[in-house]
Every structure is written in C-alpha cells, then in structure tokens.
Amino acid sequence: MHITAAADYAVRAALILAAREAEGGPPVTADELAEAQQLPRKFLDQVLGSLRRAGLVHSQRGAQGGYRLALHASDISVADVIRAVEGPMAHVRGLRPEMLDYEGEAVHLQSVWIAVRASLRSVLENTSLADVVNGTLPKHVQKLVDAPDSWEQH
Amino acid sequence: MHITAAADYAVRAALILAAREAEGGPPVTADELAEAQQLPRKFLDQVLGSLRRAGLVHSQRGAQGGYRLALHASDISVADVIRAVEGPMAHVRGLRPEMLDYEGEAVHLQSVWIAVRASLRSVLENTSLADVVNGTLPKHVQKLVDAPDSWEQH
DNA sequence: GTTAATCCTACGTACAAACTAGGATTAAGC
C-alpha cells in the first residue's frame, strides 16, 4: 500500500515534460529533468527507460536529444505513469484482485480489494499530467483534497 | 501500491474471529485460524502478534487459550487491520503524504497523493469486519464493486 | 571526429517479504 520512489520520480519527470510540451521547444534531457526535481541522475535513467518502453515518452538519442511526451499531457494519466514503473495497481500477494479466490467467512474479501482498486483508479486514471501541472484536478478528486480529514495523519 | 500477504492473512484471520464472536464460545486458537483459511501457521503467529500489539485482539495463553476480537466486529475496520501489520497507508518513499514538499511543476503532486490516501480510506475505514463477513458492504463501496469496469484488469 | 546525448547490462547494498525453527512462558485440568 505504498508508493515507491521510482513511481514518485517518474511522475515528477513526466510533469516537467508536460510543462515543456506546451512550449514546443527541443526535447528535454535527463540532466535537465534530474536538475529540475533533484532526482538521482542514473536512477532516473532507468525510470525514463520504463516510461519509454510503456510508450508514454519518445526519446531522441545523440546530441540535441532528450525526451518528449508521446501523447498530449491531458491524455496521460498519473495511473499510466505509475503502472509503467510499478506494474498493476492493488496487487494482493502478487495477484490481481479478480484472480483471488477466498473461501468461508472471507468470500467477500475479494470485493473489498476490487473496491480498493476501483477507488484508486477513480483518482489516478482521471487525473492527467496536465491537471497536475495546472493544479486543476477533477472535481471529485479536489473534493477529496479539500476534506479536512484527508490531511489528518492516522 | 500493493497489499502484502501479511495484510491479507491478518484480515482473513480477523474475519474468522468476527464470525465466531457472535457465538460467544471459547477463544479461537491460531491452529484453528490457520486451518480455516489455509494460512502458514508460524507466519500467522507473527501476524496475530501484530494484531494484539495494535489492540485489535485479546489473547489468552495456555490451555483453552486463543484469540478474540478486542472490539465488536462492527467497530473494527479493514483499515485498522491493515495498518496493524503494514503501517500507515499510501506512504510515498516512506513518508506520509502530508510530509511531502514538492517544488516547481510538481507542487500539486502532493494533493494527488493526499487524494489517493483519502480514497483508500473512504473504502477501508468504512468497511468493518462485520460488513465483510455478512457481505453487506457500505453503499458507496458496493457501488464500486458493481461497476463493470472495476473487474476489468487493464 | 568530436561532442552530447540515450541506452544497456551489470553490480551492489540494504531492507522488506514471506516464511521456518526452537524454545520460553503461561495456564488449565487432572
């Protein structure tokens, strides 16, 4: 139930790319991305490789090379980025929730995990990189952020 | 973003205790719990230790001993059980979301993680052990389960 | 040909996940 450094870094790098996308300038180098968000350079390399293999970014090798989003920033969700580096969300013991098979008094537990995944998706699949850059989150997401309980620890 | 075996086992053991609570019989032994849900016996031992230290179950040592819920089954949420074994939910790089501090185009990323945690809570804190045993989940949770998209792997 | 960049593979270290082992401790029941 925790978000890895790789996922966090991936989203942050993608946000920089999203912000630069509008300007239509040259591709952004890994050095620039690392500098902009203070990310460990070589680790970022691998994270960017995951994003590329997932088809979320295009890369240009050689001088004047770098990275660009492969899609419009409003067409890439935070969920897409996380899945690119972490794999499927809400795995239980390494299995997708729909693959689980409980017996006895636990039969309905599968439904709980399904609901957990669905609620994660409702936030992460509906929030695009453009939304995060602009600070204009979907209404139901912003509602969650504004609820005072949401900021309580515990 | 994944649920550990320990958390899964903890919930399943707690569900058995919840179901037996109504009967008011003797405490349930770890052997019985392991048998009922096919859980690795010695590993379960440690999981039960976490539940006890979290104050969710009471244990009785010695012959005729075993475990009982420390609270009513409708007063223990699935979130309580998960936190007892996994620690706080939705940690990012080991930090609670409210502790994060992003700069530049990532400033609003914190809100996304806060929303993620809030949406997890909306499911897991409102679903009690009694709810799961009876298969009567809170309305908004059941709604998530019934949405056809929720069962898509994607 | 030089320079600037991505790309690839391997390595390393530390920690967590998922157990297993063995005994110390407690308490019930004869």
Next chain:
DNA sequence: GCTTAATCCTAGTTTGTACGTAGGATTAAC
C-alpha cells in the same frame, strides 16, 4: 505438581524488491 495445550519471543533463512551506481556501447548533431 505434572502434563498438555496454547501463546509468546527471538532469531534465522531465503528470495525478492527498492534504490541506487558504474561503465561503457550506441546514436546523432555539428
């Protein structure tokens, strides 16, 4: 008090993941 049945505690073990680092191969602009 002894046996038995149970929790409790500490430590190991094995495997994988997290979080990086290192070094060079490859590509392309100029």
